[in-house]
Amino acid sequence: MRSVRRAAEISQADVASGVGAADSTVAGWELGSSVPDQEKLPALARVLGQRLDDLFPRSGPPDLTDLRCDAGLYRKDTPPVIGTRSDGPVAGAEGGIRPLKDKYIPLLAHAYGVTVDELKHAQKRSAAKARGEEVDDEGASTAAEKSPRTLAEKITLLLERSYPAEGAPGDAEIAAAVNKYAGSQVITAERVEALRTGADETTPPPIVLEGFAQLFGVTRLYFEPDDAVAQQVFEGLRLMSAAKSGKVGRVRARGLGEAGLPADVLSLLNDLADKVAHATPDAND
Structure with a gap:
């Protein structure tokens, strides 16, 4: 945001005026000490002369909250749109608690600048997110990526995310590193494989978990049952x-x-x- 503003020769004061915020607030955004409300992002993009998706790209399709924020609307702005006294219907749908009434859908779609089908798909994504799932572009539910719970899932995640392709250590290398840390043989490559694949669900000795933590560069507590x-x-x-x-x-x-x-x-x-x-x-x- 700061580099784009400077390249466009726009002052922080002009940005603040354009988005309805204080100069100090904009300075905080650029320093990273605070972040703008998602509802402010469209105004920021306009002031800086950028497309919203170019300046703040999103990974994956939007849900209901994303559509509303992309339109620059706060929830408190939606009651007049759908003709209600409160934002309850919108809040309930965004939270995946209850779907919008059919009569609200075209009204919100028009206010958000999207089609009725796009809004319906976004509603499915909001509902799926509340269930811990995701929805693809066509609205089909898929399992969402979740934090690991079992020891096998935790080891697999570290191997997949912490190393370049084909650069992760094998079971024998892991066993050797843990044994070196322990100063004696406390685990074999076969046991590492069993723990990694979930074939062995028993908890290894603390020294083994400490060796895992040392090798992978994470806290020892990561391998404890602490979500x-x-x-x-x-x-x-x-x-x-x-x-x-x-x-x-x-x-x-x-x-x-x-x-x-x-x-x-x-x-x-x-x-x-x-x-x-x-x-x-x-x-x-």
Whole structure:
């Protein structure tokens, strides 16, 4: 956002005026100390002379909340659109609690600048998201990616996300690294394979888990049955994947999962992303 504004020779004051925010608020957005409401993104794109999807690209099709925000509308703006006293119908549909009444659908589609079919598909995505699923472009439900729960899932995720293609260590290498950490043979390649594939669901000794953590560069708590810690590691790996594919800007603008990363960690990652963008100005930030 900052690099685009500077390239267009637009002042922070002009951006603030164009989106209805204070100068200090815009400065905070550019520093990464705060992020704009999703409803503000269309106005930001207009002020900066950019297409919304170019400035803040989204991965995957939109849900109901995305459509509303892409139209620059807050939920409180929707009652006059559908002729109700409150935004309850819209809030319920966005949360996947109950679908919109048929009479509301064309009214919202017109206000959001989309077709009726596009709004219906977005409603399916909102409902599926509430169930922990995803919906493809045609509205078909698919299983959503979730943070790992079992030891096998956790090991597999690390191998898939932390190493380049065909560069992940094999079972024998993992066993050797753990044994080196322990100072004696505490695990075999066969046991590693059994744990990785889920054939062995028993919990290995703490020294083995510590060796895994040392090898993969994660907290020892990741291998404990603590969903919150596993979720944070999972979100961190998602951000790493986004960085590798040039989508850091999307993650920063539109957020991570429900658990997300702690505010101080996300702030640090934003600072790192700024440094990467400065060092490689052609990168897709």
